[in-house]
Amino acid sequence: LAKTTQPISMDSYEGQEVNITCSHNNIATNDYITWYQQFPSQGPRFIIQGYKTKVTNEVASLFIPADRKSSTLSLPRVSLSDTAVYYCLVGDNGSNSGYALNFGKGTSLLVTP
Amino acid sequence: NAGVMQNPRHLVRRRGQEARLRCSPMKGHSHVYWYRQLPEEGLKFMVYLQKENIIDESGMPKERFSAEFPKEGPSILRIQQVVRGDSAAYFCASLRRLNEKLFFGSGTQLSVL
Numbered sequence: 225l226a227k228t229t230q231p232i233s234m235d236s237y238e239g240q241e242v243n244i245t246c247s248h249n250n251i252a253t254n255d256y257i258t259w260y261q262q263f264p265s266q267g268p269r270f271i272i273q274g275y276k277t278k279v280t281n282e283v284a285s286l287f288i289p290a291d292r293k294s295s296t297l298s299l300p301r302v303s304l305s306d307t308a309v310y311y312c313l314v315g316d317n318g319s320n321s322g323y324a325l326n327f328g329k330g331t332s333l334l335v336t337p
Numbered sequence: 338n339a340g341v342m343q344n345p346r347h348l349v350r351r352r353g354q355e356a357r358l359r360c361s362p363m364k365g366h367s368h369v370y371w372y373r374q375l376p377e378e379g380l381k382f383m384v385y386l387q388k389e390n391i392i393d394e395s396g397m398p399k400e401r402f403s404a405e406f407p408k409e410g411p412s413i414l415r416i417q418q419v420v421r422g423d424s425a426a427y428f429c430a431s432l433r434r435l436n437e438k439l440f441f442g443s444g445t446q447l448s449v450l
Contacts, residue, residue: 256436258438260439265426265443265444265446266441266443266444267341267428267430267441267442267443267444268380268428268430268439268441269441270438270439270440273438311379311380316436324382324385324393324395324396325370325382325439326379326380326381326382326396327372327379327380327381328379329377329378329379330379
């Protein structure tokens, strides 16, 4: 399973764009890249998923370079309510690489006024 | 369509007692994951089940822990003879198909006295 590396923490002011990068040097051909958000005392919530290039939805964008060895979650114009832990998950939860999907320690984002 | 339901939300047990944690997946989901989370840590994979089958239990301790997902009813994570080190938040997640996003419940906070 691909190991991921993210910054432990990040700080931002309200209204700024936040980019969180995840390194996954040994990503496999069948692996997808998925980002989750977790608030205290709650289960993680899906943000976005991609395989290559760029994916955008109503809350975020995901940029994946051609070699797929890293990915960047972009949160436009963050608000205080975006303060949370963000996890990058890389895997193929199918029989090719096993089903164990582990979340690392994630990136703790603090947004202040 | 109700989300993933976990109960109880909080569970207090004395050392040596049994803990039973329940997880009802979203309607139409036949895949369930269980995770354990310690304070300031990421989520650690424990077990992956499909209806009536344990597919991958590589993250679950060999002793005292067991999981099931019967044909009818919720998935159950059972911890026998609990010890203080079992104190953690336990989350379950369900998904409709492999490689789709995980939907998490709100978790069960287990406290062992």
